[in-house]
Structure formats: C-alpha cells, structure tokens
Amino acid sequence: MQVDESLVRNVVQQVLARLGKDAAVPPSSNGSYQGRFGQFTGVDEAVAAAREAFERLSRASMAERKRVIDHIRRIAIEQCVELGTMEMNETKIGRLAHKIEKLKTLGERAPGVEFLRSEVFSGDHGLAVIEHAPFGVIGTITPVTHSLPTLTGNAVSMIAAGNTLVVNPHPSGKRIAAEGVRRYNQAIYRDLGIDNLIAVITEPTLETAAAIFKHRGVSLLCVTGGMAVARAALQTGKRAIVAGPGNPPVVVDETADLDRAARSIIQGGAYDNNLLCIAEKEVFVVASVFDAMLAAMERAGAVRLSAAEIAALTRVAIQSVGEGEHKHDAASKEFIGQDAAVLAKAAGRSVAPDVELLFGETDESNPFVPVEQMMPFVPFVRVRDVDEGIAKAVQYEHGFRHTAIIHSTNVNNMTKMGRAVDTTLFVKNGPCMAGLGMGGEGYTSFSIAGPTGEGITTPLTFTRERRCSMIDNLRILGK
Ligand code: NAD
Numbered sequence: 001m002q003v004d005e006s007l008v009r010n011v012v013q014q015v016l017a018r019l020g021k022d023a024a025v026p027p028s029s030n031g032s033y034q035g036r037f038g039q040f041t042g043v044d045e046a047v048a049a050a051r052e053a054f055e056r057l058s059r060a061s062m063a064e065r066k067r068v069i070d071h072i073r074r075i076a077i078e079q080c081v082e083l084g085t086m087e088m089n090e091t092k093i094g095r096l097a098h099k100i101e102k103l104k105t106l107g108e109r110a111p112g113v114e115f116l117r118s119e120v121f122s123g124d125h126g127l128a129v130i131e132h133a134p135f136g137v138i139g140t141i142t143p144v145t146h147s148l149p150t151l152t153g154n155a156v157s158m159i160a161a162g163n164t165l166v167v168n169p170h171p172s173g174k175r176i177a178a179e180g181v182r183r184y185n186q187a188i189y190r191d192l193g194i195d196n197l198i199a200v201i202t203e204p205t206l207e208t209a210a211a212i213f214k215h216r217g218v219s220l221l222c223v224t225g226g227m228a229v230a231r232a233a234l235q236t237g238k239r240a241i242v243a244g245p246g247n248p249p250v251v252v253d254e255t256a257d258l259d260r261a262a263r264s265i266i267q268g269g270a271y272d273n274n275l276l277c278i279a280e281k282e283v284f285v286v287a288s289v290f291d292a293m294l295a296a297m298e299r300a301g302a303v304r305l306s307a308a309e310i311a312a313l314t315r316v317a318i319q320s321v322g323e324g325e326h327k328h329d330a331a332s333k334e335f336i337g338q339d340a341a342v343l344a345k346a347a348g349r350s351v352a353p354d355v356e357l358l359f360g361e362t363d364e365s366n367p368f369v370p371v372e373q374m375m376p377f378v379p380f381v382r383v384r385d386v387d388e389g390i391a392k393a394v395q396y397e398h399g400f401r402h403t404a405i406i407h408s409t410n411v412n413n414m415t416k417m418g419r420a421v422d423t424t425l426f427v428k429n430g431p432c433m434a435g436l437g438m439g440g441e442g443y444t445s446f447s448i449a450g451p452t453g454e455g456i457t458t459p460l461t462f463t464r465e466r467r468c469s470m471i472d473n474l475r476i477l478g479k
Helices: 005-018 043-058 062-078 080-091 096-109 147-160 171-192 206-214 227-234 258-274 287-299 307-317 340-346 386-397 411-421 432-436
Strands: 119-123 126-134 137-141 164-168 198-201 220-224 240-243 249-252 282-286 318-321 328-331 358-361 377-383 403-407 425-428 463-471
Touching: 043 126, 043 137, 043 164, 043 198, 043 206, 062 080, 062 096, 062 147, 062 171, 080 096, 080 147, 080 171, 096 147, 096 258, 137 147, 137 206, 147 164, 147 171, 147 198, 147 220, 164 206, 171 198, 206 227, 220 227, 227 240, 249 258, 249 386, 249 411, 258 287, 258 377, 258 403, 258 432, 282 287, 282 386, 287 358, 287 377, 307 318, 307 340, 307 358, 307 377, 340 358, 377 386, 386 411, 403 411, 403 432, 411 425, 425 432
Parallel strands: 137 164, 137 220, 164 198, 220 240, 249 282, 249 403, 282 377, 358 377, 403 425
Antiparallel strands: 119 126, 126 463, 318 328
C-alpha cells in the first residue's frame, strides 16, 4: 500500500497541535514543505514554503490559477456557516449572520484572474506589450474585525496575480485564519499538487509581523488594520500597500430622502456591529431637517439615547490611551463589536435584543465623533447648513482618505462634498457597503488602500509592470 507522506505529516501535525505542542515539523524527506497545508510557527519556514509554492505557481497555466482560486471561493461559500461561526466564537465581536455573509461575499466577489489584463502600444516601430507580473511572496497582515474574510479576499486577488502569501493574522483571529488556510491549501493540493500558496503564522505576534516585514524573501507587503500597523509597514523600507483606518462621516442635507437615509445608516452603521472600516461612524445633519432625521431613524428601528444615557455610555465605552503628546481617546475593547443591547445596558437602558443600532444627538466635542468606535452607537451632530456639514466631515475623517457618505438629492452638494473629502470611497444615497459592490456597482475587497493610493485592491494591485518590445515588426496594420 502506498502512503501519502503529506497526509501522514498533516495528521501528525494536527495531533501535535491538539496536544498543545509546537505543530511545526521539519521539511519532508525531499526538502519540500508539501503537506504542511500552510501551517507554520516560524517566519523563515513560512516564507521558504511560500517561495517554493511561488516557483510552482509560476509554472502553472492561467487555467490552473483559476482552479486554485475556485477552490478558495467554493470553500468560502459552501462552508461559510461553519467557518463564520468559528470566527464569531473565536473573536467574540460582531454579529454571526454578518460573519457568515462576509465570508460568502468575499468568496463570490473578490476580484480574480478576470481582472488581469495587458496593454499594447502599436505603431511604426512595432509593438510594445505591457504585462502585469507577480511580485513573489507577499507579507500580509489581517485584522481581527474580519480575519478569514480579509485573508480570503487577499488570497484570491494575490494568487490570481501569480503571487503567494505569508499571513500574520491578528492574534485574536488566528485560529480561524489557520483553519481557513488549512482547508484552502488541502483542496488546492489534492487537485493541483501545489501546497502552501497561503502560509499562515499560527502563533502570530508583533515579532513575527516584524520578521515578515524585514524578511528578504518577502517582496511586497499588504497590511490591513489600524494606525499602528499602517505606520509600521510604511517604515520598513519595503513597498507596502496600506489599507489603514477610517472614520467615515455622513452628511445629510435638507434635500435628502430622510427615510432612505435612515435605513441606509442603520444598514451600514449596524453591520457586524459597526466593525467595517467603511461603516458610518458619525452623522452631520443640517439643522432644518435634524429633528425629522432623528424621527426617521426611530421609525426605521434604531433606538435613540438621551443626553444622560449617551454620557453614561461614553464614560465606559471610550477611554483615554497613550501618554503625553500621544494621549488620545480610543474605543474601549470591552465594547468594540458588541450588540446594541450591551451598549444600551451600559447606558442604563434596556432595549430588545434585536435592536441593531443606537443613536443620539451629541455635539462634536463628544469623543464618539472623532473616535473610530467600531460599536453600534452613532452620534448625530446638528450643523447650520451643508457647508458646515461638509467642513466637519472633512475634519473628522482625519485625512485618512478612506470613506465618506452623503444623503442628498442636490448634485451640487454631492459634488462639493466629493471634492472636499477626497476619500477613496464616496457613497451617495446608500449604505456604506454599497460602495464596495454590496448593493451598489463595482467589486468587493476588504483591503482598501487609502494611504498608499491603490484604492480597493484587485489582482492588478499586486503586480509589477513588465514591458516586452518588438522593434519594427509584428504590427500588421499599415505599410
Ligand atoms: P489592529 O491595527 O489592531 O490590527 C491589525 C493587524 O495589524 C493585526 O494583525 C495586528 O496584529 C497587526 N498589528 C498591529 N500593530 C502592529 C505593529 N505595530 N506591527 C505589526 N503588526 C501590527 O486593527 P484591528 O482591530 O485588527 O482592525 C480594525 C482596524 O483595521 C480599524 O482601524 C479599521 O479601520 C482597519 N481596517 C481597515 C481596512 C481597510 O481596508 N482600509 C479594512 C479592515 C479594517
């Protein structure tokens, strides 16, 4: 009987992992990492395995690349309930239905090989063809807010472009990241005989992230997360694609369809308990429709907190962090991604468990306005007119160039705000996710590279240009 060495190795690894032992096993007898299914504790090994996978992928056809991606898509879609539930149980933030939906959406809609293209210059001196080549191994950092969904979208787009990846997931989402990677690699290996296209660090730390950042075998970085990781990636000296933090403002002017605006703000602001980086975080409403807008929010099912309740919530849900000039307000971990009912309780109010969003009037000095709260309470601030609303939106977007939203039927106001906010995503008259193709046009990615300018990432984001020139020949037009 022939024994598949890789499967034996994998079983051994899983047993060791269950026993709490270091699951790393040395390369197989032929010196390869085949059979590890992407599970690594050490960065050097992970990069070596992903490099080996890159060499193999480089010899694969485009049809085979597509087959690789189809396995990732199929598993993300077919196993979204099981994997989404595992992510919810591990991270304990957000909402189960949305954890499931996010994974399925990334499986269905992350941009794949169909996004690749070449350009041609054809003229008197022949042809120049521009092609988009892979970088190699991409060092990838993913957030806790969508651990496996971000990894899945990254993997689809990066592999579509011919790269492989080494992932340092957020420590609080490491188990679901590793499990997803194991399933993806296993399916790919069984079908195509290539393993470790995705290598995950199973015990990720800041040290392993730093080791990935400076590893010579890593050709490109893609980080998705908050300010600290964005800064760290930009200081490495390597090319980095940075999908950084957001604090998306919403402006509602006097021409808006207020009921539509309310439904949109609830849909986007409450999604996964406000964990999305694109989610509505603070709303500026023109004074003449302010009271009507608050009434529309209540009609649409959100619960309004009183000033005293907001003060009570603010005291516990926002805390001061850092020292000296670095001292600033931040969302308290205890409340990030928790249900509206949990926040309401902290505010001294009891609401039904199915309430999705809390809101209330504040002025701009309330820390919920500048802070990226990532919890389902959204402050509403009264402004004199649309110009003041736009000015405040610009101020509290903090120059992240991430996402901004307007509800209006006045195209001049939309244009004015679009110009002023200068964000990567600008959504008009819909919930934030419509800007990522969920209920709006366009494709979906959970890595939105504002600071470094690549925008909503696609396979082309993870490529470098190569030009191939034929001099004085092969142009079949003209003389
Ligand atoms: P986080 O910044 O705490 O962590 C993100 C990742 O970076 C994690 O893997 C973490 O371990 C790592 N990390 C943190 N500091 C690091 C450092 N100094 N060096 C190396 N790695 C470091 O963020 P989070 O709570 O996981 O996710 C929420 C944040 O991510 C929010 O700010 C949100 O806006 C942002 N985000 C942005 C996008 C986007 O596309 N622009 C998408 C999702 C989330």
